[in-house]
Amino acid sequence: MEPRIDAATSIAEIATRYVFDPPRDDDPVIEFLSPEELAQAFAGVIPIELGDNVPARSAEALASAAELVVRHSVHTSHPRFFNQNFAGPDPVAVIGDWLGAALNTTNATFEAAPVFTLMESALLRKLGRVAGYPVSDEPGSLPPGLFAPGGSSATLYALQLARHRHQPDIVRVGASADRLAIFVSDAGHYAAVKSAALLGIGMDNVIKVAADDEGAMDVTALRAEITTARERGLTPLAVIATAGTTVTSAFDAIDEIADVCDAEELWLHVDGCWGGSALFSSSHRHRLAGVERSDSFVWNLHKMMGVTQQCTALLVRDPGQLGPCFATGADYIFQPDKLHAEFDSGDRHFQCARRVDALKLWLTWQAYGDEGFEARIDHAVAMADHVRHRIRSSDDEFATIVEGDFSNVVFVWVPPELRPFDLDSLAPDHHAALHVLAPRIKGRMQAEGTVMMGYQPVAEINTFRFILNNSNVEPADIDVTLEFISQYATEEWKGV
Numbered sequence: 001m002e003p004r005i006d007a008a009t010s011i012a013e014i015a016t017r018y019v020f021d022p023p024r025d026d027d028p029v030i031e032f033l034s035p036e037e038l039a040q041a042f043a044g045v046i047p048i049e050l051g052d053n054v055p056a057r058s059a060e061a062l063a064s065a066a067e068l069v070v071r072h073s074v075h076t077s078h079p080r081f082f083n084q085n086f087a088g089p090d091p092v093a094v095i096g097d098w099l100g101a102a103l104n105t106t107n108a109t110f111e112a113a114p115v116f117t118l119m120e121s122a123l124l125r126k127l128g129r130v131a132g133y134p135v136s137d138e139p140g141s142l143p144p145g146l147f148a149p150g151g152s153s154a155t156l157y158a159l160q161l162a163r164h165r166h167q168p169d170i171v172r173v174g175a176s177a178d179r180l181a182i183f184v185s186d187a188g189h190y191a192a193v194k195s196a197a198l199l200g201i202g203m204d205n206v207i208k209v210a211a212d213d214e215g216a217m218d219v220t221a222l223r224a225e226i227t228t229a230r231e232r233g234l235t236p237l238a239v240i241a242t243a244g245t246t247v248t249s250a251f252d253a254i255d256e257i258a259d260v261c262d263a264e265e266l267w268l269h270v271d272g273c274w275g276g277s278a279l280f281s282s283s284h285r286h287r288l289a290g291v292e293r294s295d296s297f298v299w300n301l302h303k304m305m306g307v308t309q310q311c312t313a314l315l316v317r318d319p320g321q322l323g324p325c326f327a328t329g330a331d332y333i334f335q336p337d338k339l340h341a342e343f344d345s346g347d348r349h350f351q352c353a354r355r356v357d358a359l360k361l362w363l364t365w366q367a368y369g370d371e372g373f374e375a376r377i378d379h380a381v382a383m384a385d386h387v388r389h390r391i392r393s394s395d396d397e398f399a400t401i402v403e404g405d406f407s408n409v410v411f412v413w414v415p416p417e418l419r420p421f422d423l424d425s426l427a428p429d430h431h432a433a434l435h436v437l438a439p440r441i442k443g444r445m446q447a448e449g450t451v452m453m454g455y456q457p458v459a460e461i462n463t464f465r466f467i468l469n470n471s472n473v474e475p476a477d478i479d480v481t482l483e484f485i486s487q488y489a490t491e492e493w494k495g496v
């Protein structure tokens with residue numbers, strides 16, 4: 001079969017144009033269509049559904065389909081995209097990803113990925129040093145962790161490592177009858193609960209420790225929950241401290257939590273999926289003080305650092321534990337006597353085929369350097385500070401629900417009759433009306449393609465969340481966004 005170079009070339013032209021000249025300014029953040037309208041738009045070019053007989057399409061038809069894909073996708077690098085804990089990727093990372101795809105290999109072995117295995121080890125050692133882990137630079141020493149396909153998977157692996165330390169024969173004989181318990185704050189990510197479900201620990205045995213109003217774990221409550229769990233016959237296994245919660249970007253007091261884990265002999269896992277990158281900034285790294293004491297630390301470079309999804313490092317204090325926990329010694333791939341088998345990471349990992357995520361991170365890091373990475377974090381927090389400033393000086397038109405001091409700001413638009421806003425004395429009908437307002441505003445943003453911003457209930461009211469990790473955002477974009485919200489809110493409030 002001849003490769004379709006004609007098709008690939010025409011798609012590449014569209015993709016390259018998009019990477020170097022993505023939508024901005026007055027361009028829509030999304031040209032929103034319903035599922036039916038999307039199906040209809042594609043029907044005239046190449047239907048989305050694949051019938052029983054799929055014909056080979058012309059390069060022109062494929063190019064038109066690619067144009068439609070671009071047109072109706074969400075433009076995450078648009079400076080009015082604040083929707084998620086990721087945003088537009090850095091162009092170097094995108095092209096690095098393409099290069100990795102072109103070289104299509106697995107990072108499991110030196111044999112299949114000589115350059116990438118070395119890059120991955122180097123990145124893990126550098127990330128480990130940034131986190132303050134004891135990293136050995138001795139030739140042949142194990143890198144302090146592995147790359148994983150996302151923060152949720154890395155959480156699963158970390159908890160399996162914790163379980164393995166607790167019961168070293170678990171991989172052969174299966175789990176003991178111990179009813180294990182994991183502790184995470186009630187502002188922590190749901191990856192903890194999902195992992196517990198998959199590991200057979202059970203969702204009910206993930207103890208949600210109270211967090212304060214900002215979203216940071218109450219460490220006194222943690223101590224009490226551990227005691228209660230023991231009294232209930234549970235065996236405490238691990239504490240997950242969150243460095244940068246998903247909604248309010250709060251940081252748990254890792255050092256204090258590490259003291260608890262030391263005293264109770266528990267595994268300390270730090271979920272730095274969102275806020276781990278604060279370590280790149282000398283102004284913000286103090287937020288993770290104590291992370292060097294953790295047993296494992298997950299860090300999503302695909303969130304704040306603008307590396308394409310996914311790019312996740314799971315750092316571990318004791319890399320020697322990875323092999324016993326994950327190895328099966330398959331003799332058709334991990335032959336110990338082949339050239340440089342000591343660089344094979346595959347048997348220290350759960351995955352077999354594994355994307356070379358290291359390449360795009362390595363290229364991006366080398367392109368910007370440590371200083372560029374620091375500037376990216378500082379810019380994100382400076383933009384969040386601008387949001388806080390604009391809300392404070394809005395004559396009570398907006399009110400923060402959780403102001404925070406890092407990258408996220410949780411806020412509401414306040415109807416004129418409720419200014420200045422006092423959440424605690426809100427009448428039930430106003431509470432209910434405000435709760436339904438945010439989804440309506442969001443619907444207007446999407447339909448008109450002006451802004452993408454998420455909402456979530458905080459204090460049982462749907463609140464908006466500015467997430468500042470998009471490096472294209474400047475103060476003017478924030479100002480325009482607040483103007484759009486003000487306009488939509490004023491119009492929609494009349495109807496609620």
Ligand SMILES: Cc1ncc(COP(=O)(O)O)c(C=O)c1O
Nearest residue numbers: 085150151152189191246273274
């Ligand atoms: C704090 C936190 N932990 C874990 C995750 C899960 O990471 P991933 O989406 O890579 O699975 C997220 C995702 O937003 C997160 O914010």
